[in-house]
Amino acid sequence: MRTQRKSVAYSQIALARFGRNYIDLALFFAALAALWQGAHELVGAEGLSSPLATFARAGVLLSSKAFWGHAGATGLAFVYALAVALAGGLILGLLLGYFRLAGEVFEPIVGAVYSIPKITLYPIILLVFGLTLSAKVAFGALHGIFPMIIFTMSGVKNVKPVLLKSARAMRLSPLAGIRHILIPAALPEIFTGFRIGFSLTLLGTLIGELFASDRGLGFMLIRSIEHNDAETILALTLLLFTASALVGWLLLRLDRRIRRHKEAEPAAL
């Protein structure tokens, strides 16, 4: 009886907190919308379309065939680029993490290349690949591969020596050792690398389309900039922002769950 009453009280608190969170969220978005509307009044529709008009435009875009054609083109380039970044980053990260000396030699180089504005390398990519899908893929992968390498490397470096020893004791082949020991042990870091690499690859693909492409959402964005079409610029920005924030948030939750799961394992392992 008593525990029952207690659980009722708890659920009420939880419900109240839940409700308060939603009220806070609604207030936050209302404030954001008010700010946007205010800015719109200040600048005028030429510069900044109103929230209502922008949402209407986004709705039109979402129901148009042309939009999905461009989105498909971006998606294709993105998937290829992500595959390249993932596979390349994993292989290089495993190698640099496993061979200590190689890791020490290359870690600063990888870090430095990660920190340069890769957009400046775009002319080189174009000179090498021309105005093709490969150029977009290469540019996306160039953005995404470095976090993959860095996080995989640090994950493998931090694998407990006892695990590597037991792999040797069980005479696992190198490939089996990687598959059954290294990757599972370094999984949380690898996933964080994947999460960051995912968003950077998307960024790279979109930027690639901004400069040199005749298809894709980035191209649509640059065309509406050239036409001074504030409504479409804003609607596209809104759609891209919402979609990537949503995916980013989901990946972050997954990331935290994997980390917690890992930490919950018995320490002896």
Add this chain to the structure above:
Amino acid sequence: MLNRRHLAFWLRVAFLLAAAAALEILCRTGIIPRLTMIPPSEMAARLGAGLWSGEYTADIAFTFANIGAAIVISIVLGAALGLLIHSLPRFRRLVDPMLASYYSVPTFVFYPLLIVLLGLTRWPLVAIGAMFGVVAMILNTINGLDRIPRVMVKSGRAFRLSRWDTVWRIKLPAAAPSLFTGVKLAVTYSVIGVIAGEFILSVAGLGRRIKFAYDNLDNQAMYALLLFVLTATVSVYFLVHGWERRIHRRWRA
């Protein structure tokens, strides 16, 4: 025994020199056509001549001033906002997921909007650089504040420190390692933001200069300027990186 760190250092130098030499040979023998890339020695020679004649000085000054402004804004604003968000738990619960997923959004989609709002001046560049850097500073400020041992704040209260003194004498020093990580990221991100913005659309600056050279098939100037930007950003990276490492080491001691 040769120190392992020194060995790694010299191997790294050897690798970079070998890579540059290989590139030089590939370009000189025409395996990499001149239309794709010019030999590194020519890049360096052209850059030296350009720097000497002063033809890049205005653009370099423009870019560096923008980067400096973006860095200052992101650090000051980021620390202030971090402090504010940290002191408002209810607001924090609300913005936490947004801050955490901020870098999953391609921030550059806002650049056209900033041009519309601020005009085709240097200010959209400063703004995009600051937008890129500020959240890293906010996140690390909050992280640093979270890690302040509670006993320190309590002893501050025991000494009846004023609010300002608590921030200045206790919170800031205790959060310093995280703050430096934030500064490091804010610097790197501001550099990326400003140069990328110049590349997309700008009236002046190194990024625009590179794009202009590319559009005019002026490979000499393009590669010379690329070399400059890469050298500058890599130097900044190692400077800030080394500085951060030294501070972390001192903190642990």
